Amino acid sequence: MIKLLVTINRLLLFVLFSFIVIGVSPQAYAQAVSVEASVDKKEVRLDSYVELTVTVNGSQDVIPVPFSNIEGFDVQAAGSKTSYTILNAQYSSSKTFVYKFYPLKVGEFEIPSLELDVDSKRYFTDAITITVIDIPGASKNTIQTQQPKARTLDDKLFVVLKAPDTEFYLNSPIPIKILLYANELSLRDINYPILDNVGFSEEGKTAVKQYQQVINGLKYDIVEFNKTIYPTRTGELNLGPLTVNCNILVASDKSNRRESVFDDPFFSDFFNRSEKRPIKIKSGEMVIKVKDLPSEGRPIGFNGAVGNYHFDASVGPSDVKEGDPLTLKMMISGEGHLKTVNFPKLDIEDQFKVYEPIIKDDGKQKRLEEVVIPKSSDIKEFPAINFSYFDPRYNKYLTITKGPFPINIQKVEGDGELRVIGLNKKLEIIEKQQELGSDIVFIKDRLGILEEKDRPFYKQGYYFIFLLLYGLLWGVVLFFLKRYQRLETDTVFAKRHLAPKHARKDLMQARRLMDLNKIDQFYDSLFKTLQHYLAHKFHLALGAVNYEAIKNCEESKRIDEKFLTDIAVTIEECDTIRFGSRIIDAKNMRIAYQRVEEIIDHIERRIK
Amino acid sequence: MRKRRIASLVCILSLMMINPAWSNLSKKDILGKFVSAEHYYKSGDLGKAIEDYEAIIASGRVSGNVYFNLANSYIKNKQLGKAMLNYERALRIIPRDGDLKFNYRFAKARIKDNTKVSLNLYQRALKAHVQFYTKEEMFTIMTCILIVMSLMYLIAEFLKWKSSTRKWAFTAFAVIFCVFLFGFIMKINGDSNLAYVIIKDEARFEPRKNSTIHFPLPEGVGLKILKKEDDWFKIKRIDSKSGWVRQKSVERF
Numbered sequence: 001m002i003k004l005l006v007t008i009n010r011l012l013l014f015v016l017f018s019f020i021v022i023g024v025s026p027q028a029y030a031q032a033v034s035v036e037a038s039v040d041k042k043e044v045r046l047d048s049y050v051e052l053t054v055t056v057n058g059s060q061d062v063i064p065v066p067f068s069n070i071e072g073f074d075v076q077a078a079g080s081k082t083s084y085t086i087l088n089a090q091y092s093s094s095k096t097f098v099y100k101f102y103p104l105k106v107g108e109f110e111i112p113s114l115e116l117d118v119d120s121k122r123y124f125t126d127a128i129t130i131t132v133i134d135i136p137g138a139s140k141n142t143i144q145t146q147q148p149k150a151r152t153l154d155d156k157l158f159v160v161l162k163a164p165d166t167e168f169y170l171n172s173p174i175p176i177k178i179l180l181y182a183n184e185l186s187l188r189d190i191n192y193p194i195l196d197n198v199g200f201s202e203e204g205k206t207a208v209k210q211y212q213q214v215i216n217g218l219k220y221d222i223v224e225f226n227k228t229i230y231p232t233r234t235g236e237l238n239l240g241p242l243t244v245n246c247n248i249l250v251a252s253d254k255s256n257r258r259e260s261v262f263d264d265p266f267f268s269d270f271f272n273r274s275e276k277r278p279i280k281i282k283s284g285e286m287v288i289k290v291k292d293l294p295s296e297g298r299p300i301g302f303n304g305a306v307g308n309y310h311f312d313a314s315v316g317p318s319d320v321k322e323g324d325p326l327t328l329k330m331m332i333s334g335e336g337h338l339k340t341v342n343f344p345k346l347d348i349e350d351q352f353k354v355y356e357p358i359i360k361d362d363g364k365q366k367r368l369e370e371v372v373i374p375k376s377s378d379i380k381e382f383p384a385i386n387f388s389y390f391d392p393r394y395n396k397y398l399t400i401t402k403g404p405f406p407i408n409i410q411k412v413e414g415d416g417e418l419r420v421i422g423l424n425k426k427l428e429i430i431e432k433q434q435e436l437g438s439d440i441v442f443i444k445d446r447l448g449i450l451e452e453k454d455r456p457f458y459k460q461g462y463y464f465i466f467l468l469l470y471g472l473l474w475g476v477v478l479f480f481l482k483r484y485q486r487l488e489t490d491t492v493f494a495k496r497h498l499a500p501k502h503a504r505k506d507l508m509q510a511r512r513l514m515d516l517n518k519i520d521q522f523y524d525s526l527f528k529t530l531q532h533y534l535a536h537k538f539h540l541a542l543g544a545v546n547y548e549a550i551k552n553c554e555e556s557k558r559i560d561e562k563f564l565t566d567i568a569v570t571i572e573e574c575d576t577i578r579f580g581s582r583i584i585d586a587k588n589m590r591i592a593y594q595r596v597e598e599i600i601d602h603i604e605r606r607i608k
Numbered sequence: 609m610r611k612r613r614i615a616s617l618v619c620i621l622s623l624m625m626i627n628p629a630w631s632n633l634s635k636k637d638i639l640g641k642f643v644s645a646e647h648y649y650k651s652g653d654l655g656k657a658i659e660d661y662e663a664i665i666a667s668g669r670v671s672g673n674v675y676f677n678l679a680n681s682y683i684k685n686k687q688l689g690k691a692m693l694n695y696e697r698a699l700r701i702i703p704r705d706g707d708l709k710f711n712y713r714f715a716k717a718r719i720k721d722n723t724k725v726s727l728n729l730y731q732r733a734l735k736a737h738v739q740f741y742t743k744e745e746m747f748t749i750m751t752c753i754l755i756v757m758s759l760m761y762l763i764a765e766f767l768k769w770k771s772s773t774r775k776w777a778f779t780a781f782a783v784i785f786c787v788f789l790f791g792f793i794m795k796i797n798g799d800s801n802l803a804y805v806i807i808k809d810e811a812r813f814e815p816r817k818n819s820t821i822h823f824p825l826p827e828g829v830g831l832k833i834l835k836k837e838d839d840w841f842k843i844k845r846i847d848s849k850s851g852w853v854r855q856k857s858v859e860r861f
Contacts, residue, residue: 356720440714441707443649443680447642448671450635451701458747467751474758481765 033058033118037125039111046153047135047185048251049277050101051078052111054125057094059118064097072109072132073101102250102277103132105152135184156183157248159193159283161240167289170234171306171337172392178225178242178283183218186249188276193225193244199237199290200229203337204363230337231290240285247276293390297397301344305389307336313402315382321410322377332387333365343368344387351379377411492539499536503529503600514589520578522589527574530596534567537603546571558606566595633667645677654685672702676711683715689806691715692828693859696804703739719828723847738791738798746792753785801833802861803843811851815840822851831858
């Protein structure tokens with residue numbers, strides 16, 4: 001019964017699986033391809049936009065529609081989306097592309113038939129006609145409704161570039177105006193105009209002001225940018241086009257109700273029913289002729305300053321001691337390309353010691369502070385300073401002269417001591433007046449320790465030998481230290497290690513007894529020597545030393561059979577003589593002695 | 609066979625001990641040149657003073673004082689680049705000499721270079737550490753630390769120090785060793801391919817005479833040489849700007 005239920009269960013699962021597989025089979029994908037294009041509205045205000053939706057059903061292999069130069073509109077892609085549907089085991093997919101068409105002028109315009117390449121086949125949409133109407137309530141903002149109205153976006157929004165003249169001198173200031181005009185449009189996020197023309201340099205801040213003006217009966221909101229530029233090369237230079245980036249507030253779909261009270265920008269902003277459309281507005285171009293500065297009347301020392309400048313200079317203090325510093329201050333301000341203006345060069349190095357100046361430029365004025373030290377107490381004045389510049393207003397060179405500055409230098413008796421030189425707080429102390437009039441510490445009169453150039457000691461052989469010897473010595477000490485520690489802690493090792501040493505000592509005792517012909521005592525000593533040696537070497541108890549015990553030891557396998565036999569013979573011989581009454585002569589004693597010596601020698605060689 | 613091996617080893621060790629640096633001047637001659645250079649310097653004949661100091665250096669034996677005096681001679685001879693180069697060389701031998709540090713700062717202040725790189729606290733500490741010792745001193749300290757550590761190991765084994773005591777002691781020495789090793793590596797890296805501008809010049813975008821100027825190279829500015837192409841060096845300034853400069857305008861450290 002249970003088996004039957006399990007079988008039915010498996011059959012049901014198989015059927016369900018088959019349905020799923022068949023349901024999502026390739027046949028179920030079969031879907032006809034269709035292309036649709038639709039707009040959200042066919043009539044649009046000049047300050048709004050039309051949303052075109054192109055939907056491709058039944059395929060994902062679609063190339064987006066390229067738009068270029070559609071009359072009356074500025075087109076921007078607003079994204080795409082893909083959707084999938086499974087309904088009644090039928091799978092379908094569609095791809096949608098959205099485009100925003102911003103109208104540029106009033107009138108009727110056509111979104112042309114679109115050609116799409118889907119799955120390598122061509123599909124066409126229908127052309128759609130859109131009517132662009134003027135902004136409702138525009139007439140409210142015009143002074144006279146009979147006057148011609150702005151019909152295109154270019155008429156409603158444009159930039160004008162103005163310069164006071166078309167001819168200028170090199171580096172002379174050119175005050176330009178960039179006027180952004182907007183009629184019945186709400187502008188947001190207006191950026192400063194960008195000038196990227198070669199041959200002009202921008203300096204200073206851009207002044208901005210806003211006002212309204214009526215032009216040909218139309219009321220324009222005007223944003224005026226005032227900035228000064230400087231031509232940096234001669235010849236005919238193109239000025240413009242200048243680009244102003246900003247956003248236009250355009251009405252979104254929801255605010256498409258006409259003549260509604262909520263169409264007011266206040267409500268649009270309040271309910272956030274408008275959106276920003278980024279736009280780049282370009283001005284026209286103009287040609288500026290840049291002339292080189294006249295050579296006639298150019299003063300000596302002129303170093304390229306063009307504009308209208310003020311110059312001031314001072315030298316102080318006027319009463320100083322010999323060797324004391326003076327501070328020269330110069331200041332230039334005025335209208336002109338201040339960055340290119342240099343301070344007058346002074347030819348005073350014969351009379352004064354000159355230090356590096358500090359120059360500060362805050363954009364409005366340039367200041368210089370320089371420390372100078374009179375070289376002689378005979379100097380009575382600091383020479384006059386001439387600053388020359390070319391004034392384009394009068395087309396001539398002007399020179400401002402400051403000084404000469406009288407100075408009174410008191411002579412100091414004896415050697416000069418400490419002298420303080422420097423600028424304001426950045427004082428440097430020259431410790432000692434040197435020979436040869438130098439400010440550096442005098443040369444050294446000792447040769448110092450001579451060393452080989454580019455061969456430091458650590459690259460030399462003796463250093464490596466030292467390291468090698470030290471390493472060896474250290475290794476030896478460590479070896480003995482470890483051995484000492486083992487002897488102290490490992491008794492088995494210690495006994496084995498000391499066994500030959502003790503055996504040698506005992507053998508000497510036995511030899512003495514042999515020489516004295518003390519037979520019993522000799523054999524007793526010889527037996528003990530062998531017994532102690534074997535006990536220590538094979539880690540056996542003294543009483544357990546016999547032929548069998550030694551033969552059973554693992555290490556005895558390294559001992560030749562002959563010597564094992566000799567051990568047995570020696571032990572037996574010793575026992576016989578010690579406990580029996582066998583007659584022994586000196587020759588037998590010597591043979592027994594030599595046998596024990598050979599046994600120990602052999603074991604030492606075989607077992608370390 | 610064994611004797612032959614021992615003889616070979618002795619030969620190798622002897623070769624290692626032999627000093628390959630060849631000197632064409634004895635110590636007495638060097639001292640003579642040093643005294644005569646001092647005399648020339650004092651009498652204002654800087655050209656001859658420089659000549660004598662350079663002769664000492666060419667002999668293969670140098671001292672910090674020789675480089676110092678040579679740099680002084682150059683600075684008085686209005687050769688700021690050469691002076692900076694030799695002050696730097698002297699600093700590698702006698703880095704804590706007060707007179708040297710003063711003159712070095714004096715020379716550095718005269719370089720008409722506005723390129724400055726601000727260092728943080730760690731970089732300043734590292735720089736101070738690296739500049740305080742010579743390479744030889746650093747190597748000696750490292751060798752001493754190794755010897756002390758090895759002896760300490762033996763003592764620790766003999767006296768059976770606790771494991772924690774050993775750990776602290778060895779870690780402390782290992783840290784000091786690493787500090788000096790890092791400083792030593794930094795010093796070697798800092799000196800490799802170092803050069804100084806000895807003739808005022810400009811760095812260019814390409815190794816060509818007519819190439820656009822990238823940035824000025826005032827006399828005395830330190831640089832790193834990146835590569836060489838014909839008569840041009842590709843160099844890198846302290847602020848990592850790189851360009852090409854004529855070989856004759858710079859001298860390797």
